[in-house]
Amino acid sequence: MALTDHSDLYASVTESGFNHFVEHIMRKRPSLFAYGTQFVADNWRKLLCEPPDVAPEVLRHQNPVVTVEDPIPLLGTDGQYGLNFGVQVSKLALDLYPQSAQLPPELGTLPDQHFSLYAQVCAGLGCPEDRTLEQFPPAPVPPFRPVDREGRQTDPVPPSKDRQVITLPSDRLLCCCLELFVVGHFEITGPAGSEVLEAKLDGLEIVDIRPDCLEANLECYLRLLMHYVVLPRLRIAVSAYTFGLLDGLAHVTLKPATSVPHNPAVEDDQLKLYVDVEVTP
Amino acid sequence: MSDITLAASESAFNTLFGQLRDAFTESASDSGSFGPFTASYSVAFHLENGSVDLRGNNTIKISELDIVWDTLAVTLGIDIPEQCVGGWCIIPTPFGCALRVPKICIFSDNPDLLIPIDLSGLLRSEVSLVASLRTGYFVDPARQPWMDYVDAENAGVPNKWQLFVDPQTVDVDVFDIADIVGDLLEHAIDAAIDTLLGFLPGWARDLIKSLFGSLIDLVRDLLDIPDDIGEWLQDLLGTSLGLLNVIATAILDYLLKDPVWSFEDPFPILDAAGGLIPVKIPVANLAVHVTDDEMVVEANVGP
Numbered sequence: 191m192a193l194t195d196h197s198d199l200y201a202s203v204t205e206s207g208f209n210h211f212v213e214h215i216m217r218k219r220p221s222l223f224a225y226g227t228q229f230v231a232d233n234w235r236k237l238l239c240e241p242p243d244v245a246p247e248v249l250r251h252q253n254p255v256v257t258v259e260d261p262i263p264l265l266g267t268d269g270q271y272g273l274n275f276g277v278q279v280s281k282l283a284l285d286l287y288p289q290s291a292q293l294p295p296e297l298g299t300l301p302d303q304h305f306s307l308y309a310q311v312c313a314g315l316g317c318p319e320d321r322t323l324e325q326f327p328p329a330p331v332p333p334f335r336p337v338d339r340e341g342r343q344t345d346p347v348p349p350s351k352d353r354q355v356i357t358l359p360s361d362r363l364l365c366c367c368l369e370l371f372v373v374g375h376f377e378i379t380g381p382a383g384s385e386v387l388e389a390k391l392d393g394l395e396i397v398d399i400r401p402d403c404l405e406a407n408l409e410c411y412l413r414l415l416m417h418y419v420v421l422p423r424l425r426i427a428v429s430a431y432t433f434g435l436l437d438g439l440a441h442v443t444l445k446p447a448t449s450v451p452h453n454p455a456v457e458d459d460q461l462k463l464y465v466d467v468e469v470t471p
Numbered sequence: 472m473s474d475i476t477l478a479a480s481e482s483a484f485n486t487l488f489g490q491l492r493d494a495f496t497e498s499a500s501d502s503g504s505f506g507p508f509t510a511s512y513s514v515a516f517h518l519e520n521g522s523v524d525l526r527g528n529n530t531i532k533i534s535e536l537d538i539v540w541d542t543l544a545v546t547l548g549i550d551i552p553e554q555c556v557g558g559w560c561i562i563p564t565p566f567g568c569a570l571r572v573p574k575i576c577i578f579s580d581n582p583d584l585l586i587p588i589d590l591s592g593l594l595r596s597e598v599s600l601v602a603s604l605r606t607g608y609f610v611d612p613a614r615q616p617w618m619d620y621v622d623a624e625n626a627g628v629p630n631k632w633q634l635f636v637d638p639q640t641v642d643v644d645v646f647d648i649a650d651i652v653g654d655l656l657e658h659a660i661d662a663a664i665d666t667l668l669g670f671l672p673g674w675a676r677d678l679i680k681s682l683f684g685s686l687i688d689l690v691r692d693l694l695d696i697p698d699d700i701g702e703w704l705q706d707l708l709g710t711s712l713g714l715l716n717v718i719a720t721a722i723l724d725y726l727l728k729d730p731v732w733s734f735e736d737p738f739p740i741l742d743a744a745g746g747l748i749p750v751k752i753p754v755a756n757l758a759v760h761v762t763d764d765e766m767v768v769e770a771n772v773g774p
Contacts, residue, residue, distance in 0.1 A: 192764035194480035200765075207474025210772035211740070211752055218750040219741060247619040251748050426740065467483050469490070 197447035197464035205286045205459040212282050215424075217245040221257045222423055226276035227357060229316070231256035239312035239365035240280035261357040262315070270329050272355045274316025276363050279420070281310035287456045296395045297373050303456045304392065307372040311412065314363025322359055369397040370412060376454045376461060378446045385446060387454060387463065388425040391416055443468045473756070473769035480765050481525045491731075492518045492536070497721040503712050508549045509582060512712055515542040518722075521598075527763040530603045530639065538596035538718060544589050545708065548582035577668065586663045588656060597644040598722055602636040604766065606757045607730070609633050620737050621748045630737075632757045633730035634768070643719050656704070737773075 193200040203211070216223055220242045230237045234255045244255055261272025284307055285291040289300035291308060300306050318326075373393040380386045394413045399405035446453050447464035455462040479487075495518050502511030521536030558574030577583075611628035623629045668676045708714045737751030753773030760767055 192480070192762065193476070193478035193767065194483070194765045198480050198483035198486070200476070200478040202476045204472055204474050207772050210474060214752050214772070215741065215750050219747060221747070247621055247748060250619065251621055253747050423741075467486050469486055 196450045198467040199444070199465040200462070201465070202460045202462040205284060205290075208284045208286070208461065209282075212284065214245075216279075216282065217243055218248060219253075220244050220248065220255045221253070222420070223280075223282075224256045224276065224278035225259050226256045226278075227261045227272075227274045227316070228258050229274050229357060229359075230276040230363070231258045234276075237274075237314075237316075237363055238276050238278055239314050239363060239367060240278065240310070242278070242280065261355060263355070264358075267329060269355055271326065272357045273318075274357055274360055274363065275314065276316075277311070277313040279309050280312050280367070281308070283308045286459050286461060288459065290459070293373070294371055294395045294397055297371055297393050300373065303452050304373055304375045305389070305456055305461075307374065309370040309372065310367055311370050312365055312367040314365040316358070316360030316362070317364050318358040318360050326356060326358060368399065368408070371395045371397070372416065376456060378454060378463075382445060383443050385444075386425040389421050391421070473758075474771045475754075475769065477768040478765045481523065484523045484525060484531070484766065488521070488523045488533070491725075492521060495722075495725050497717075497725075498542070499714075499717045499721070501712060501714075501717070505707075505711060508547055510548070510707060510712060511546050512708065512714065513542060513544045514540060514714065514717070516540045516596075516718075525761050525763060525766060526601075527761075529761045530601050531636070531761060531766075532599070532601045534599050536598045536722075538598065538722075540591055540594050540596070543591050543594055544587065545704075547584075547586040547588070549584040549586065550581045551578040551583045553578050584660070584663045584667055586656075586659045588659050590655075593655070596718060598642070598718070599644075600638050600641045602638045604759045604761060605635050605637055606759055607633045607635055608736070608757075609730075609733070620751055624735070624749070629735045631730075631733045632736050632754060632770075634732040634759060635730050638723060641719060641723065 193202075224234070224238060224242065226234075226238070231254060235241050238256070242255065248255070256276065256278075259275075262275050263269055264271040264273060283291065284305055285300065286305050287300055287302055289306070291306060293300060293306055297306070371394070372391060374389050374391045376387055377390050378385050378387055391413060394409050394416070396405050396409050396412070399408060444465050445468055447466045450464045453462075453464045455464075496515070497517075498513075498515035500511070500513040502509060516538050519537045519539050522534055524532040524534060526532055553576055555574055555576040557572040559572045560568035560570070561572055562568065562570040609631040611623075611630070613626070614623050614628040614630070615626075618626065618628070620629065665676065734754075735751070737753040739749045739751045741750035743749040755771045755773035757768065757770045759769075
């Protein structure tokens, strides 16, 4: 049976090939997988929970290893103080149907035409030491006192917009790593001629977090992170699967084949894509 | 199993082939001297028809690819030995000739006759070839050892995987010359002679033609044209003027000399954005094979 029995073009990537892809992406665009404050970004080798293996060209071209985010505000300080933090996806491994990687019981067995993704997510908060707290006292909030006869407080605190956030210094993060499992499937989306292959989330589970409400909240946050940040950046144009085979042919467009039961198909530990070539006048 | 597998069906191949074929045009001109005559040509052609057949022995066959001659203009230049009439003495005297018939010489130039023949649309050629596919790896000589893939891309000298078509047999059926070409050539010769003798009144042209017999036969003798004008013209154009080589070289260069497919190694999968370098994946062990149904390309993701 030919690979192109049901389409003009066929492309497949094996599970191991995909994981090699992911390794390269993690090494060459580490900032897609690590987020933290400027301080963490400047000292990522020392501060990140799992310092990533970064491709030399990333450093040579002075690309960031960590995407810089604002410090986590210390609630109630009216934006005066913030904390360093770092969050990173430190391991990723894809399993394409049929299942070969164990899943937590909550996710069951891997359904037909689905993939599972194992991720190790490490996060840490820059918890300052006691002597730091002495260096950075609480904001000079006036003690409770009676208001004057007109109802105005005396000695008001300056508006927060006029002040700069002070990130409380810390020389390390309190690291914690979680194991995350995701089950999903692939879809071809986008307008005709510009279709992209993207992953869709069907389930997500963090292993061994108690209490359950904390786990649920973390899972919600991570699901949103995957949905809004990670997965959209990993979409791959269908045309990329031809490795430029059709470049320069102005009258040729690609469209996903519709004569196969599953397109894309996740089977035989491979992601398979069937594409038809259309000649436009 | 390879990490990456790509396959293109025979139908896809024919689609691609059609696109390549339709984008092809070529023009050329040349001239040559062949003893008593010279010949020059100016040609322009494009391709039509043809099909690609994938074969289980790891080869592809392109069959019956037509060369359509949009322009095929041939000009024959003939140097006819000078012929003179007159000059005879009609009143001889002891002291010499008192009166002579005027002497008229023709065919004094070189060439004397220029015979333009426009064969556009009257000829058809056909090419068939069998070729195998092979992969190659190109490292640009301008690439410096210190360059990483980003530097190489910025300098326009990235490494490339390439797919070549290696011809095994090429069969060019140069000309299928229509019978009308024989008449066309004779008319062209006749018209050229009339032009040559145009300075004479009609009765004089007829007189000269009658004196020298059939000038057309003379020209044919000079051109060494056998009874089969088509064969002669085919030999002249294809072999003597080397048009066969022009066709073969142009088509082979277009379809075969350059890689039919090439892509950067490492292959870009995430574009450069916001100052970030592109993410590229090294491709290793690229291999290609052909079956009766499809071409299959396999590769691994490199370290």
